[in-house]
Amino acid sequence: MTRIENPSVSIQDLSLNFGAISVLETLNIDVAEGEFIVLLGPSGCGKSTLLNCIAGLLDVSEGRIFIKGKNVTWEEPKDRGIGMVFQSYALYPQMTVEKNLSFGLRVAGIPRDEIAKRIARAAEILQIEPLLQRKPSALSGGQRQRVAIGRALVRDVDVFLFDEPLSNLDAKLRAELRVEIKLLHSKLQNTMIYVTHDQIEAMTLADRIAVMKGGVIQQLDAPQKIYNRPVNRFVAGFLGSPAMNFLDGRLEKDDGNWHFAVEDVRIPLATYAFEKEPVPGAAVFGIRPEHVAFNSGVGWPFTATANVVVVEPMGSDTLVWLKLGNQNFTVRVTSERTPNNADTVSIGFDPMRASLFDAATGNRL
Amino acid sequence: MSDLAVSLPAGTGSIGLEASGPRGPKPRHVFSRRNIFLYGTLILVALYYLLPLYVMVVTSLKGMPEIRLGNIFSPPLEITFEPWVKAWSSACTGLNCDGLSRGFWNSVRITIPSVILSIAIASVNGYALANWRFKGADTFFVILIVGAFIPYQVMIYPIVIILREIGLYGSLSGLVIVHSIFGMPILTLLFRNYFSSMPEELFRAARVDGAGFWGIYFRIMLPMSLPIFVVAIILQVTGIWNDFLFGVVYTRPDTYPMTVQLNNIVNSVQGVKEYNVNMAATILTGLVPLVVYFVSGKLFVRGIAAGAVKG
Numbered sequence: 001m002t003r004i005e006n007p008s009v010s011i012q013d014l015s016l017n018f019g020a021i022s023v024l025e026t027l028n029i030d031v032a033e034g035e036f037i038v039l040l041g042p043s044g045c046g047k048s049t050l051l052n053c054i055a056g057l058l059d060v061s062e063g064r065i066f067i068k069g070k071n072v073t074w075e076e077p078k079d080r081g082i083g084m085v086f087q088s089y090a091l092y093p094q095m096t097v098e099k100n101l102s103f104g105l106r107v108a109g110i111p112r113d114e115i116a117k118r119i120a121r122a123a124e125i126l127q128i129e130p131l132l133q134r135k136p137s138a139l140s141g142g143q144r145q146r147v148a149i150g151r152a153l154v155r156d157v158d159v160f161l162f163d164e165p166l167s168n169l170d171a172k173l174r175a176e177l178r179v180e181i182k183l184l185h186s187k188l189q190n191t192m193i194y195v196t197h198d199q200i201e202a203m204t205l206a207d208r209i210a211v212m213k214g215g216v217i218q219q220l221d222a223p224q225k226i227y228n229r230p231v232n233r234f235v236a237g238f239l240g241s242p243a244m245n246f247l248d249g250r251l252e253k254d255d256g257n258w259h260f261a262v263e264d265v266r267i268p269l270a271t272y273a274f275e276k277e278p279v280p281g282a283a284v285f286g287i288r289p290e291h292v293a294f295n296s297g298v299g300w301p302f303t304a305t306a307n308v309v310v311v312e313p314m315g316s317d318t319l320v321w322l323k324l325g326n327q328n329f330t331v332r333v334t335s336e337r338t339p340n341n342a343d344t345v346s347i348g349f350d351p352m353r354a355s356l357f358d359a360a361t362g363n364r365l
Numbered sequence: 366m367s368d369l370a371v372s373l374p375a376g377t378g379s380i381g382l383e384a385s386g387p388r389g390p391k392p393r394h395v396f397s398r399r400n401i402f403l404y405g406t407l408i409l410v411a412l413y414y415l416l417p418l419y420v421m422v423v424t425s426l427k428g429m430p431e432i433r434l435g436n437i438f439s440p441p442l443e444i445t446f447e448p449w450v451k452a453w454s455s456a457c458t459g460l461n462c463d464g465l466s467r468g469f470w471n472s473v474r475i476t477i478p479s480v481i482l483s484i485a486i487a488s489v490n491g492y493a494l495a496n497w498r499f500k501g502a503d504t505f506f507v508i509l510i511v512g513a514f515i516p517y518q519v520m521i522y523p524i525v526i527i528l529r530e531i532g533l534y535g536s537l538s539g540l541v542i543v544h545s546i547f548g549m550p551i552l553t554l555l556f557r558n559y560f561s562s563m564p565e566e567l568f569r570a571a572r573v574d575g576a577g578f579w580g581i582y583f584r585i586m587l588p589m590s591l592p593i594f595v596v597a598i599i600l601q602v603t604g605i606w607n608d609f610l611f612g613v614v615y616t617r618p619d620t621y622p623m624t625v626q627l628n629n630i631v632n633s634v635q636g637v638k639e640y641n642v643n644m645a646a647t648i649l650t651g652l653v654p655l656v657v658y659f660v661s662g663k664l665f666v667r668g669i670a671a672g673a674v675k676g
Contacts, residue, residue, distance in 0.1 A: 057569050078575030090566035094588040103584075104574030151574070163566075 004030040008068060008191035009054065009159055015062035016046075016053060016215075023049050024215045026063070034189045040202040041212035042238065047195045050212070051161050054193065056080050068158050078108070080159075083152025087164040089144040091136040097147050098132040101154050115154075122153040125184070142173045149184070162194040166201060178204060199239050203227065211235045229355070233362035236286050236355050242319055244286045245329050248359065251283040260285045260356070263325040267302050271352040275364050282359035289319065289332040291353040294339070300348030308343045322347070425449060425644035432640050448641035452649060456642055458629040459618055465646055467619075468626030472606055472653075474537050475622055479544035480601040484594065487549055491556025492582050496568050506557070513550035521614055528615060535617040543615055544605050552597055559593040560586060595664040603654040623650050 004010075007030040016024040023046050031037050039047040052058040054065060056077035064073045072080045091100050098119060105115045123129045126146045136144055145165055152160055165181075166174045182205055185192055196202055202209050203223045210220040211234075219231045230236035236244050249262030251269075258278055260267040267285060293300070306322040306329060318338045322329045322345070331347060339345050356365040394400075420437055425448050427441040454464040461467065493499065494506050524543060525534065533539030563586070571581045612622040621629070627650045631643045658665070 052569075055569075055573060057572060076575075077573045082573065084570065084573045086566040086570060088564055088566050090564060090570035092567065092571075092585055103571075103576075107575045107580060151570070155574075 004032050006033065006069070007031055007066070008033045008035065009193065010066040011050075011054070011063070012066070013063040014050070014053060014060055014065065016049060016058065017061045022215060024053070027215075027217060029210060029217065029220065031191055031193065034191055036185050036192045036194065036205055036207045038202040038206035038209045039193065039195045039212055040199065040209050040238075041197065043197060045212040046215040047197075047212050048163055049215075051084075051163050051193060051195045054080075054159075055082055055084050055161055078104070081157045082159045082161055083155040083157045084161040085145070085148045085152050085163065085165045087167050089136070089141075089148045089168070091144055091147055091151075093136055096133050096135055097128065097139070097150075100136065100147060101132075101150050104151065104155055118154045118156065122150040125153065125187070126150050141169050142177060145169065145177060146180075149181075153188075158191060160190050160192045162192065162196075164196055165194075167196070167198070174198075174201075181205060199241065203239075211238060213238075228353070229364070230286075231364050233284060233286070233357045236357070240288055242289050242330050242332065244288050244355070245292075247285040247287075247324070247327050247329070249283065249285060250281065251278055251356070251365070252280055253278075260351075262327065265304055265325060267351055267354075269351050269356075271301055271350060272354060272356065273352070274356075278356075278365055283365060284357040284359055284362075286355040286357060287349055287351075287353065289330040292329075292331045292347050292349045294331070294333055294337055294345055294347060301350050301352075303346055303348040305344055305346045308339050308341055308345060311338060311341060313338065320345075421644045421648055425641050425648060427641055429637070429639065429641060448639065449645040449649070451639075452630070452642045452646035456630050456646060458621075458626050458633070461618070465623060465626055465630070465649055468621055468623035469649070471537065471616075471620055471626075472623040475540050475544065475612075476602060476605045476653075478538075479541045479548070479605050480598060482541065483545040483548035483552055483601055484597050486545065487552030487597070488556045488587075488590075488594070489582065490549070490553040491558075492560050492586055493578075494553070494557045495560035495563075496565075496581070496586075497578065506553075509550050509553055511550075513554070517547070517610060521610075525614065534615065535620065537616070537620055540611060540615045540620075540622075543611050544608070547611075548601055548604070552601070555597060555600075556590075556593060559590060563589065592664060592667050595661055595667075599657055599661055599665050602657050606653050 009029075009031040011027055011029045014024055014027040015022070027050065029037070039050060041047045049058065053060050054067075056072065056075060056079075060073065064071055066072065067080055067082065077084075091097075092103065095103065101119050101122060102115050105118065119132070123132060126149060128143065128146050128150060131139060131143055131147070136147070139147065145168075148165070162181075166177055169177065178201055181194075185205075194201075194205060206223050208220060209223050209226050211218045211226060213234050219226055219235050226235060227239055230239065233246070237246070247260075247262045249260055252259055252261050258269040258272075258274075260269055260283065262285065304324060306324045308320055309323055309328075310321040312319040312321070313335065316335070318333050318335050320331045320333060320339060322331060324347075329347075357363060358365055423440055424432060424437065426444050426446070428443065428445050428447070431442060452464060453466055453469075455462055456464045490509075494502055528534040528539045528543075533542065567585065568581060571585045576584060606622075607624060608622070609624045609628065612625045613628075616622065616625070627646050630646050
C-alpha cells in the first residue's frame with residue numbers, strides 16, 4: 001500500500017473483531033488532505049464499521065488511527081476533530097434546528113456569540129436559515145439531512161464522516177443532494193470520508209474509491225481506474241449497472257498470440273494489456289455492456305453473431321440480452337438501434353476494454 | 366379544461382358489466398348480529414365491574430338503619446356523608462381513633478419517595494444497559510430479571526433482618542427502600558426496552574457532539590421518554606399504594622399505610638359492623654389509583670404502545 005505524505009487521516013493495520021467474528025482485517029488507508037474518499041461495498045462488508053472506528057464510536061481490536069498527525073486511537077469521538085452525518089439524520093427530535101446545530105458547541109462550552117456566528121455561517125452555506133426555529137419533525141427528508149450536515153459543519157472540524165447520508169431519500173432528492181455535497185466539498189476543501197453502497201454516489205463524488213468486501217479493501221483507486229481496470233472479479237461485478245458480462249472459458253496461446261476461447265468462439269487478445277505474464281488455463285473474460293457495439297462491419301478486433309433474447313428499453317438507452325453460445329450476454333445500445341426479439345445480430349468490441357480474471361482466484365490477469 | 370379531456374356521462378360503466386348492483390360504501394346495519402354480540406358483551410362485562418362499585422357508593426351514602434333494611438341495590442332514601450367523614454377522621458383502628466387520614470398521609474409519605482427513587486435509579490439502569498454496553502451488561506441484566514421471578518414471601522424474613530441490622534425496621538424509610546428495590550427488575554426492563562427502541566444513531570450523534578453519560582441522559586434521552594416515565598409512574602404509584610404485604614410486615618401501627626389501616630377498620634371484630642363506613646373507607650383508599658388512571662389514561666396507552674412497538 002502506497003503511503004501519502006502528511007495524510008489527513010491515516011489508518012494503520014486496523015482490525016476489529018466481535019468475539020470470534022472478524023469484521024475488519026488489518027486495514028491500511030491514507031487519506032490526503034482535502035480528499036474525498038468513498039468506502040463502497042455491499043451491506044455487511046464492514047464499511048460503516050470502519051467509519052465508526054474512525055469516529056471513535058467503536059473500539060478497535062488492533063492497529064492505530066491518526067487524524068491530522070495525532071494518534072486518536074484511544075480518544076473520545078468529540079476530541080478527534082470529526083463531524084459525522086448519519087443515514088437516519090439522527091436529529092434530536094425535541095430541539096429546534098438551531099438547538100440541534102448548537103448542541104455540540106454548547107456542550108463544549110463555546111461562547112454564545114461564537115456559536116451564533118458559526119450557526120449563521122452553516123445556515124447560509126446550506127440555505128437553511130428559514131428553518132432554524134423549526135423542529136425536525138416539521139422538515140422534509142432533504143431538509144433534515146441538510147441540518148444533519150450543518151451539525152457537522154458548525155463543529156469546524158478537519159474531517160467529515162458521512163454514513164450513507166442519502167440512502168433514506170428518494171431518487172430525485174438523492175441526485176440533488178449528491179450535487180450539493182460535491183459543491184460543499186469543493187467549497188470547504190475538507191477531508192471527507194463517505195460510506196455508501198450506491199455506486200453512482202461513489203463514482204460521482206469520490207476522488208478515490210475504496211471497494212470493500214468481507215472487511216478487506218479490494219481496491220483503492222480513482223473512480224475511472226476502478227471502473228476500467230478492476231483488480232478482481234468482485235470489483236468488476238460490483239461496479240457498473242447493468243453489470244459486466246462474464247464469460248467462462250480458457251486462456252490459450254496459438255502461434256505466439258494469446259486468445260480467449262469460450263465454447264467455439266475465440267476472442268483475440270492482441271490489444272489486451274496483461275497485468276502480468278499470462279499462463280494458459282481457465283479464466284473469466286469480462287466486458288461491460290456499454291463497451292460492446294452492434295457491428296456495422298467496421299474493423300473491430302472481435303466480432304460475433306448472437307441471438308436476441310430480451311430487449312429492455314430504458315429510455316435513454318436500451319439493454320439487449322443475447323445468447324452468445326450458451327452464455328448470457330448483455331449489450332447497451334442507443335434507443336434508435338433497438339433490435340427485435342429473436343433477431344440474430346452481430347456484435348463487436350475491442351478486447352482492450354475488457355478485463356480478464358483468473359478463474360480460481362478471481363484476480364485480474 | 367382542455368379539449369383532450371374525455372368525460373363520460375355518469376352511470377355509463379364499462380360495456381358488458383352489470384348496470385345496477387353494489388356501488389359505493391357497503392351499507393351497515395345498526396342491529397346486525399355482529400353489533401349485538403359486540404355491544405352486548407361489552408355492556409355485560411361493564412355491568413359486572415360497575416355493579417359492585419355502585420353498591421359501594423350507594424351503601425356508603427346510607428345510614429345504618431337504612432342498610433339494615435337489606436335493599437343493597439336501592440338508592441339511598443336519605444343521603445348522608447356521615448360515614449365518609451367518620452371513615453376519614455374518626456374510625457378506630459386499635460388504639461388510634463383518627464380514621465384513615467393517618468394512613469393516607471403515611472401512604473403518601475411512602476409512595477412519593479419510593480416512586481421517585483425507584484424510577485430515577487431504574488431509568489439510569491435501563492439507559493446504561495441499553496446504550497452503554499459495558500462488560501458484563503448482559504449478565505447483570507439477567508440477574509436483575511431473575512429477581513422479578515422470585516416470590517416476595519421468600520425474601521420477607523431476610524429483609525426484616527437486614528432492616529433491623531441497619532436500624533430502619535418499622536420506619537417509613539425502610540419501607541421506601543424495600544419498595545424501590547422490588548420495583549427495580551420490572552422498571553429496568555421497561556426502561557431498557559424503551560431506550561433500546563430509540564434509534565442508536567441518535568446516541569452516536571450525541572457522542573460525536575461531545576455529550577457524556579449524564580449529558581446524553583438528561584439532554585437527549587429524558588426529553589424523549591416522557592411516555593415511558595408516565596407508564597413507570599402509574600405502575601409504581603398504583604403498585605406501591607395498593608401494597609399490603611410489605612406495609613404490614615415492615616411498619617408499625619403508627620406508620621401503617623392506608624391499605625393496612627383499611628384492613629384493620631373493615632376487619633375489626635368489636636362492636637357493630639358499620640358497612641357504610643367500611644364502604645366509604647374502601648373507596649377512599651382506592652381513590653388515588655383511580656384518579657391516576659383517569660388523569661393519565663391516554664398517556665398510559667401511548668407509553669405502553671411506544672414501549673412495545675418502537676420509539
